[in-house]
Amino acid sequence: MMIRYFICVLVLGISASATSWFHSPSPSQVAFSAGLTHNVALGKGRTLCFNHIFLNIGNAYNLKTGTFTCPRSGVYSFQLSALTQKGKEAWLELTVNGKLIVSAWGRTGYATATNAVIVRVRKGDRVRVQARRHTTRLFGRADQVYTTFSGYLISARCSWTEFMVQARGPLVYFRAILPKDTTYGHRSTIVFSQVEANNGSGYNPSSGVFHVPIAGLYLMKCQLETTNHGTSEFFLEKEGSDQSVLTIQHHYSSKTMSVIIHLNVGDHVLVRKRYDIKTLHSSATSWLHSPSPSQVAFSAGLTHNVALGKGRTLCFNHIFLNIGNAYNLKTGTFTCPRSGVYSFQLSALTQKGKEAWLELTVNGKLIVSAWGRTDYATATNAVIVRVRRGDKVRVQARRHTTYLYERADAVYTTISSYLISAR
Structure with missing residues (x-):
């Protein structure tokens, strides 16, 4: 293999x-x-x-x-x-x-x-x-x-x-x-x-x-x-x-x-x-890939441990980039500035002896899930979807508390997205 x-x-x-x-x-x-x-x-x-x-x-x-x-x-x-x-x-x-x-x-x-x-x-x-x-x-x-x-x-x-x-x-x-x-x-x-x-x-x-x-x-x-x-x-x-x-x-x-x-x-x-x-x-x-003046892209990470309660939104605290300023660190929300086809990629790491059960949602509706059960397990997923201007995209905990492991010098949990096409 x-x-x-x-x-x-x-x-x-x-x-x-x-x-x-x-x-x-x-x-x-x-x-x-x-x-x-x-x-x-x-x-x-x-x-x-x-x-x-x-x-x-x-x-x-x-x-x-x-x-x-x-x-x-x-x-x-x-x-x-x-x-x-x-x-x-x-x-x-x-x-x-x-x-x-x-x-x-x-x-x-x-x-x-x-x-x-x-x-x-x-x-x-x-x-x-x-x-x-x-x-x-x-x-x-x-x-x-x-x-x-x-x-x-x-x-x-x-x-x-x-x-x-x-x-x-x-x-x-x-x-x-x-x-x-x-x-x-x-x-x-x-x-x-x-x-x-x-x-x-x-x-x-x-x-x-x-x-x-x-x-x-x-x-x-x-x-x-x-x-x-x-x-x-x-x-x-x-x-x-x-x-x-x-x-x-x-x-x-x-x-x-x-x-x-x-x-x-x-x-x-x-x-x-x-x-x-x-x-x-x-x-x-x-x-x-090359840019258009109206390009949208963001990538964010987490630099500290988090215990995220059921239904709560994960607020990433570190920005790698935020073209279009559509991702809000305080609310953990990406508010779509331009309708189009977007790629989203999510990755997370569980704490020792804990679980992570996350969902990527658009306007509160489940799109894809990510699950990590064993010690220091990685939970990942990716999807391409059509998103409309004003739609709210979030990463949220599923049914119970999700425990994520991070350090300032070790960024394991990330979300990244970019606009593939405005058509």
């Missing part, structure tokens, strides 16, 4: 001369987001058919077959999140035409399995989520949507040259993985040496450092998995300061950290191990 990536994408590119917006779709925009509202036992090799649609622009996702049939060639972003049943496992693969792209694994009961990837997909290609080698058992309820699958077209231009010629600025993104199990010591830099994409040539596979080629807002994702028992901690570092932290406690446990941050030309970004020595399967991705 190999879950290993580092992704970086420029969400907003900033230049002195002009701005552009790669996410802003034409009428031929493609985006979908689907969820599971019931338990599923998925046999080896079977395709997971999500039964609830949040969004299906282009009608390319088929609920009956569980297949996304690409309607337009281009660069696509895909995100997968799943929750296992009690005492069961989940081993899923995202495939294109039957070929493995990335995997997601959850071993302990009520464990979260997540992954994300950016790939070039051609018209007619079939993208599916499938069970790996044995039966995968997933937990779902009509009022608890933990397992989701989302994707959208970043750009219909498929080459670096096309981006430079046809767009008003370049697209920057890279995806890199660890090619095999690797052991790292205290404060070691995680070197994702196998590069699958490197538009903009910012990532150095020899050093594991991303050298920022264009100033702007970057969405960075990193998934890590240990193969040994015990606790490991990793952090995303920008110019010597921690930007996001991820803790892995269990044997063969996989976790994902995600953050949107502003980077300047020449900044260095890397992933380090804080302590412990473990063997890793891991990978990382990052990407950049």
